[in-house]
Amino acid sequence: MLNLKNPAAQSPVRTRSPPPPAPTQPPKPLRDYLSYSAITTYQRCPLSYYFKYIAGLPEKTVSSSLVFGSAVHRAVEHHFNELMAGNEPPKLDALTGEYDRHWQEADPQAVKFGKGDDLESLGQLASKMFGAFQTSPLANPAGQIIGVEEELRGNIVAGCPDLLGRIDLIVETADELIVTDLKTSRSRWSCEQADDSAGQLLLYHELVRGFAPRKRVRLQFAVLTKTKELSVELHEVRADRRAVDRTKRIVERVWKAIDAKIYYPAPSPMQCPGCSFRKQCRAWIG
Ligand code: SF4
Numbered sequence: 001m002l003n004l005k006n007p008a009a010q011s012p013v014r015t016r017s018p019p020p021p022a023p024t025q026p027p028k029p030l031r032d033y034l035s036y037s038a039i040t041t042y043q044r045c046p047l048s049y050y051f052k053y054i055a056g057l058p059e060k061t062v063s064s065s066l067v068f069g070s071a072v073h074r075a076v077e078h079h080f081n082e083l084m085a086g087n088e089p090p091k092l093d094a095l096t097g098e099y100d101r102h103w104q105e106a107d108p109q110a111v112k113f114g115k116g117d118d119l120e121s122l123g124q125l126a127s128k129m130f131g132a133f134q135t136s137p138l139a140n141p142a143g144q145i146i147g148v149e150e151e152l153r154g155n156i157v158a159g160c161p162d163l164l165g166r167i168d169l170i171v172e173t174a175d176e177l178i179v180t181d182l183k184t185s186r187s188r189w190s191c192e193q194a195d196d197s198a199g200q201l202l203l204y205h206e207l208v209r210g211f212a213p214r215k216r217v218r219l220q221f222a223v224l225t226k227t228k229e230l231s232v233e234l235h236e237v238r239a240d241r242r243a244v245d246r247t248k249r250i251v252e253r254v255w256k257a258i259d260a261k262i263y264y265p266a267p268s269p270m271q272c273p274g275c276s277f278r279k280q281c282r283a284w285i286g
Contacts (some may be wrong), residue, residue, distance in 0.1 A: 007155060036200045039254050047284060050263040051277040059276035062106070064113040068122050069184045071102035073168070074222065075130060076182055078151050078168055084145040095130040099123070112274075129184075129224050136232035137149040138180075138222050143173035156206040157248045160255040165204045168222075177211065178218045179204050180234075184263055189223045194235035197221065202247040205239045 031038075031053065042049040051057045074093040082090050103119065133139055147170035153162050169180040179199055183189075201219040209217050220239040252259075265281050272278065 007239055015033050031161075033164045034251070034255065035164050036203060037109075039199075039251060042254050045268070046257070046263045047264040047265040047281060048271070048275055049258070051280055054263075057277060057280065058120055059277055060110060061112045061274075062110050063274055064111050064117050064122065065184075065186075067103065067106050071099045072126055072184050073182060074102045075099045076133065077124070077168070079133075081148065083134050083140075084148055087200055089134065089139065092127065092134065093131055094195040095134075096123070096127050099126050099130075114217060125226055128230055129226065133224060133232055134228040138232050138234065141169070141171045141178070141180075141242060143171040143178065146172045146177075152204075152207040154178055154207050154210075156203065157251045157255070158238055160192070160251060163203055163207065163251070165200075167204055167208070170185060170208065172212070172215070176216045176218050178220065179208055180220050180222050183221055183223045185223050185225050187227060188225050188231060188233065189221070189235055191235070194237060198237045198243065199247045201237045201252065202239060202244050203251070205244060205249075206259075 038053055041052060053060070076100040078098045079090055079095060082088070084094060100123070103123075119217065147167060150167045150170055151164065153164045154168060155162050157163070167179055168182045169178075171178040171180070179201065181199075181204070198219075201221070205217050205219055217239060219239055221235045221237065223233045226234070265284065266284075272281075277280065
């Protein structure tokens with residue numbers, strides 16, 4: 001239909017098309033370093049890596065097992081900090097106090113409890129776990145504690161950003177540095193499970209080894225299980241050169257993919273139900 005009010009509009013003159021919108025620049029990465037958890041996030045689902053580490057979308061929900069694990073970490077960290085300061089090991093009350101404080105700081109609306117879990121049942125479980133921890137050899141390491149939740153950063157893979165590691169515990173003996181990463185787990189770890197997670201400790205090995213070149217760096221996972229039979233088990237990881245190099249090659253490939261902005265959804269029944277970015281993922285069209 002002709003527009004009689006606007007004569008200019010009647011003549012079919014070719015108008016210049018409006019300038020194309022300025023190309024939208026992809027957001028800059030929020031960090032100038034890589035962490036082990038960022039690497040494994042990319043490996044599990046490149047699109048969730050993008051949402052979390054590049055777009056910086058807030059995670060609206062957090063699983064209770066994640067908050068529980070962090071709260072247990074905080075309590076155990078308090079134990080080792082006291083030992084490092086030369087104090088007596090804290091009593092059970094002090095550990096549960098740290099655990100509770102962590103929960104108080106969490107956003108109650110955001111926490112998604114697993115089936116059969118609630119604040120009270122998890123608190124009781126934590127208290128029993130601390131009892132098992134206090135009587136385990138882990139609670140009283142032989143040697144001098146030189147680092148608790150120690151943040152180390154370094155460039156260990158050429159061409160990649162620095163790696164940032166937060167190491168739960170570093171103990172020094174006459175001839176070793178013992179690097180321990182603490183895990184809470186629903187079940188006891190098998191040797192294969194420790195092998196599958198070894199990459200984290202192998203990378204920490206590279207961050208730590210420069211501190212005491214004459215000492216052997218020993219790596220171990222300390223696994224606190226949430227099973228009925230509570231246990232604290234140590235799983236040693238051998239830092240042979242081939243395994244370290246293989247892990248570095250993995251980091252290198254993951255970084256190349258991130259640097260090339262290769263992001264795509266990798267749906268899985270294990271990841272997607274707990275993913276905070278389901279809505280954005282469904283809206284994603286490439
Ligand atoms: S919903 Fe699944 S596929 Fe989509 S971003 Fe999350 S983990 Fe990836």
